[in-house]
Each structure stands twice: as structure tokens, then as C-alpha cells.
Amino acid sequence: MEVSLSGWGRYPVQRCRVYRPESLKALKEVLASKTESSYLARGLGRAYGDAALNEGGGVILQTRRNRFLGFDEAAGVVRCEAGVSLAEILDVFVPRGYFLPVTPGTKFVTVGGAIASDVHGKNHHKDGTISNFVADLDLLTADGNRMTCSPDENADLFWATVGGMGLTGVILGASLRLIPISSSYIRVDYHKARHIDEAFEMFEATDEQYQYSVAWIDCLAGGRSLGRSVLMRGNHVPAEELPEALRGRPLHTGKKRMLTVPFDFPSVTLNYTSIRAFNALYYRVSKGSPGVLVHYDPFFYPLDAVLHWNRLYGKRGFLQYQVVFPFETSREGLIALLERLARDRRSSFLAVLKRFGAEGPGLLSFPRPGYTLALDIPARDRGLFAFLRDMDEWVLKMGGRVYLTKDAELAPELFAAMYPRLERFREIKGRIDPENRFSSSMARRLRLVEGAR
């Protein structure tokens, strides 16, 4: 079926032919039919730009392949099909005393999508990306074979597939190491930083005390308040430390009721003025409170409480721009980016700052040691692309890079310079999929693989 499809940012929108196989046999038949010039697996479509699009080609939805296959209680390892969502894992395993080892800011992503983007969470400074917890994965390759890959078996293919944006094949399933918890709660310290230097000082001085750490940053505050932020950092709470009132159900999964945005808001709703007013208010009302007990759901997934929140940006959608600067250049890099954003009167409703730990292990993994900033910028005008091109060049000059799973605009030569292990990825891709049976709109835009269709 041919449909108009987009990522979570709703830019770009492209025509793709969509397949929704329910079994491995049906999936193999889709690939073997060679009806399309190329194919791409897709999960829950939470990548923002064109990573999960394949314009004019086949997109194979994985969401119906969502069975749990087993659980090794002694090792805390769950085995499941790639279409299982992180929300489903939480629903089943939190009541048993297990939590996700790494989670992005939404639970509505599939295991396959999380691995293909080698996602990071608020604990990256401690634990790295999700691939550190993937014991093994099964990959359906272009020749129709099923290969088991892990850091020990077919290791080359494993490191090309984690963070490989679906270009090495279809991840069929994976074994994921969960972490033990005894309660659903996080004890969170909120600290206000008056400017970017104070935020850096707090991150440097105390980040190691926290498993989870992130800052919301008011990207429209200027002058001496540039980079003012609210740091939110916390640790899992042992059940015995819960107050009496919560001890009865220490491992509950939270409320299921959700608000929904039922229609597209006019594109002007989130503009410079409204976002600036919101940011100022948010900073003022946020208290610098220590030791607040917060259920994991609002702590990790505040946006999931509003279904289709991406409609707030109107039909034209928005671009998420996430970059990382090495520690040495973080201050200079971030200040210039924030100043330029304010000067151009470009607003970001959500701006998140985080300190990364070690380099991501996948050949195309995004994280590297340094500070990462994520911005949601409304796609109001064509000038945005010129602005982002300038920012991309700046990020590269500072030794940083742009996150592929959020990207919709990076140029191929800048991409190649930002990802030094690209050649190694291309070698493996050339070996495993010489005819480029797996491709995507992003792969063609970034010339990620030679001669991609």
C-alpha cells in the first residue's frame, strides 16, 4: 500500500510503499519478491527526520512482530522480537523488579528501532548506549539468511548494525539485559543554574553521584542568563526507603490515562514569543528542590503523557536538532549555538542538555565524550535550512557531530567528516548487502552507502 509517511517531526513527508508482515515467513516473502528497488525496516516511527523513510521504495513495519520469546531470570535477560516496544517491556517487567538498562525520552519505540539508533538515555555518562546491554541480536540479511550477531559472534556485523539505521538488514529479535530495581521511584534533585557556566560546574562537580542526569535549558535567555537551566538528576530508590504510603505497591507501572492532541495546531501557535514566555515561566516556577520522589514514568517520559504532541507544531512540522561537542569545545560551541539561535529569533520549546560518557561503540553511534544539546525547532521557513547548515559547519569545526536519528537536513560531506568510522561501516555494508537491497531516504541524502537506490 502506498502512503504518505513521515518521521516524528512530520518533516519531510514522502510517498513510500508500506508492508506489515506478521511472521518471519511473510517478511522473507516481501524481501524475496524484489517488488521494490529497496527496503527498510520501520518500528514506531519515533525517529524525527527521514531515517525511517524510503521514498519510492518499500518500508517494512515491524510492529506486528512483537512477541516475547523468553526470559532468563538468573541473568535478567529478556529475549523478544524486534517489534516489542519499550512500553511493553516496562509493563511486563517492572512489576517483576526489572527496568530498562537504557531508555530514550519516549517509551514508544521498538527494540529494533532502539538498537538501530543505538539510543542513549539520561544515564549515558554512567552506562553508555543500549548496545552495551544487547547480549545478541538476530539479523535478516539481504540474501534472506538469518544471522546471530553479538560482540563475540559476527562482531563486525553487530557493530555495524547497532546504530546502523536499518541499513544492514532487518533486526528480527534481540536479547536485552535488564537491570534489577525494587521500586518504581526515582529520587530526583532539582537544581537551578543561573547561566551556562553554572550548569557546567554542577555537571562536572556532582554528575557521578547520579545514575540519571539531564538539564532543561532555557535556550532563549540571553546576556548574563545565557544557558540558564534546571538540572534534574536522580537515582533509583530501594523499596525499603519508600514512604509508608507507597510501600504497598512499590513496583507499579503508573497511570495509563493520556491526554491527546486531536488535530494539527496552527503553525503559528508555537512561535518565538509564546515559547519565550513559556521558558521564562518554567524557569521561574521550577523550584530547586532536592530529594523529590518521582515515579519513573513522568521522570523519563514526560512527553508520552500527551499523545500526538508533535501536532502542536502544526502541519509544517519541526526539526529536532541534536548535536554533541567534545568537552574541550563544549563551552564555546554551545554558547555560539545558543547566541545564534536567539539572534535569529529561532525558538525551541524543548531544549535538553546532557553530559555524555564514553564514545558509542557502534560504527555510526552518535555519542562521544562531551555535552549534547537537543532542540526542537518549528519548520516555519526555508531560512531554517540555511541556519542549520551554518550550525552543522560550526559543530564540525568544533569537533562535534549531529545525531542521525533526529536529522533531516545534514549534507553528505559534513556527515562523512563527522563520522570517522563511516568507511569501515561502508566496507561491511558492501560485503553484506552488495546490491543495496536495504536503503533509506536518509542513506541516499547523506550518500551513506555508495550507489544506494
Ligand SMILES: Cc1cc2nc3c(=O)[nH]c(=O)nc-3n(C[C@H](O)[C@H](O)[C@H](O)COP(=O)(O)OP(=O)(O)OC[C@H]3O[C@@H](n4cnc5c(N)ncnc54)[C@H](O)[C@@H]3O)c2cc1C
Ligand atoms: C519524544 C522523543 C524522545 C526521544 N528521546 C531520545 C533519547 O533520549 N535518546 C535517543 O537516543 N533517542 C531519542 N529519541 C529517538 C528514538 O529513540 C529513536 O529514533 C528510535 O530509533 C525510534 O525507534 P522506533 O521504533 O520508533 O524506530 P523508527 O523511528 O521507526 O526507525 C528508526 C531507525 O531504526 C531502523 N529500524 C527500526 N526497526 C528496525 C528493525 N527491526 N531492524 C532494523 N532497523 C530498524 C529504521 O530503519 C530507522 O533507521 C526520541 C524520540 C522521541 C520522539
